[in-house]
Amino acid sequence: MTTETLLIALFTAIMSWLAFQDWRSFQREQHVDYKSIIVSLGILGTFIGIMLGLWEFNTHDIKASVPQLLEGLKLAFSTSIIGMGLSVLLSILQAKPVQQSQDDPIVKRLDQMNQTLVAIFETVKQLRSDIYQHRYRFTKLGASGETLADDTTHWAAILDNESGFVWEIKTHDGGLQDSRHTYTWYAPDDEWVGKENGGNCEGCPCDTQGYMAAINEMLLAGYHDWRVPTITELETLVNPQNPLDKRYFPHIQSGWYGSSTPHADQDDTLWNLNFQNGHRGYAKLGYGHLVLMRKADEG
Numbered sequence: 424m425t426t427e428t429l430l431i432a433l434f435t436a437i438m439s440w441l442a443f444q445d446w447r448s449f450q451r452e453q454h455v456d457y458k459s460i461i462v463s464l465g466i467l468g469t470f471i472g473i474m475l476g477l478w479e480f481n482t483h484d485i486k487a488s489v490p491q492l493l494e495g496l497k498l499a500f501s502t503s504i505i506g507m508g509l510s511v512l513l514s515i516l517q518a519k520p521v522q523q524s525q526d527d528p529i530v531k532r533l534d535q536m537n538q539t540l541v542a543i544f545e546t547v548k549q550l551r552s553d554i555y556q557h558r559y560r561f562t563k564l565g566a567s568g569e570t571l572a573d574d575t576t577h578w579a580a581i582l583d584n585e586s587g588f589v590w591e592i593k594t595h596d597g598g599l600q601d602s603r604h605t606y607t608w609y610a611p612d613d614e615w616v617g618k619e620n621g622g623n624c625e626g627c628p629c630d631t632q633g634y635m636a637a638i639n640e641m642l643l644a645g646y647h648d649w650r651v652p653t654i655t656e657l658e659t660l661v662n663p664q665n666p667l668d669k670r671y672f673p674h675i676q677s678g679w680y681g682s683s684t685p686h687a688d689q690d691d692t693l694w695n696l697n698f699q700n701g702h703r704g705y706a707k708l709g710y711g712h713l714v715l716m717r718k719a720d721e722g
Contacts, residue, residue: 427475427498434468434502442509449517458510465506472499560584561671568645580644581671586659587719588652591643593674599626599637602674606630608651608681608693608709615685618708631681631713638715649715654684654694654703656716662701679704681711 438461445457476495563571563578571578581590593602607621609630622629627637631651639647657680661667667675677699686692686705693709696702 425494427472427494430468430471430498431501434464435505438464438502438506438509442513445513446516449513454517458513461513462506462510465502465504465510468502468506469499472496472502561668563671564589564644566644582719583659586656588656588659589644589646589717589719590660590672591638591649591715592672593676593714595674597625599624599641601625602676602712602714604629604713605711606634606681606709606713608683609633615691617691621708622710631683631709634713635715646717648717650717651681651683651713652716654682654696657682657696657714658701658703661696661698664701666701667698675714676712679706679711681706681709681713 441457441461441464445455445461448455472495474495475498476492478495479491560583562582562584563573563575564580564582565571566579568580578592580592582588583590591600594600595602601624604624605622606624607619607630608615608617609619609621609628609632610617611619611632617630619630620628620633624634627633635649635651638649643649660672669675675698677697679695679697682694682696684694686694689705692705692707695704695706695709695711697704698712
C-alpha cells in the first residue's frame with residue numbers, strides 16, 4: 424500500500440468520525456459543528472497531496488516523475504471530494520428554513536475549496552504543457568543530422584517539430600560556437616552591407632557572413648545552408664509567453680541575439696531578441712549574440 428493510499432484512508436477516517444460526531448450531537452440537540460473542520464481537513468489533504476506529488480519531481484526526467492505526481496494528485500482530489508461531500512451532506516441533513524448568509528463559515532470554506540481546485544487544474548494544465556514540450560516538441564540531432572535519444576548528453580542541433588526549424592547548439596568551450604561570442608551584421612552582396620568583423624569571437628571573422636561561412640564549411644549536423652534567422656523565426660523559440668527550454672539549449676545566453684530583419688525606422692539597425700524575456704529590441708549594426716538556423720525541408 425502506497426503512502427498516498429494510507430493518507431487517503433487516514434483523512435477519510437478522521438473526516439468520517441468528525442461527520443458522525445457532528446450528526447450525533449445535532450440529533451441530541453447539543454450540536455457541535457464540525458463541518459468547517461472537515462472542509463479544512465480536505466483542503467489540508469489537497470495541499471499535502473500536491474506537495475508529495477511535486478516533492479521529488481525532476482524536470483530533467485519527467486517521464487519517471489509523472490507516476491509520483493499522479494499519486495499525489497489522487498490524494499489531493501480524494502481528500503477534497505470527501506471533505507466537500509461530507510460537509511454538503513451534513514448541511515443538507517441539518518438544513519433549516521433560513522437562507523444561508525454569505526458570511527456563513529461553510530460558504531467561505533466551500534469558496535476556498537473551489538479556489539484550491541481551480542489552482543490544481545491550472546497546475547495540471549501547466550504540467551501537461553511541460554510534458555508535451557519535453558516529449559514531443561524538440562528532437563536532438565547528431566553530427567550527421569541523425570535523430571538521437573532524448574536523454575543523450577551531446578548533440579549538434581535541435582529540430583523544433585512545431586515550426587520545422589533546425590537550430591544550432593551553442594557551446595561554452597571558447598571555440599567557434601561559444602555562446603558568449605558577439606557579431607555584427609555583414610552582408611557584402613546585399614543592399615545594406617553592415618560592418619565586417621565588428622564583434623568579439625574566436626575561430627572566424629566576428630560578423631554574420633564570417634560565422635555562417637565557418638558553420639556551413641564544417642557541415643554542422645550534415646547541412647550547409649545555415650543562416651541568420653529573422654526576428655519572427657527567433658520568436659518561435661522565445662517570447663514573453665514561452666521562455667527558452669534550457670533542457671535543449673543549455674548554453675544559450677540570456678542577452679540579445681541578432682536577427683536578419685532590419686528596423687524600418689532606424690538606419691543601420693536590425694531587430695534583436697532578448698532571450699531572457701522574449702522582448703524585441705534593436706541594435707546598431709545588428710550587434711549581439713548569434714544562433715543560426717535552417718528549415719528542415721530545405722537542403
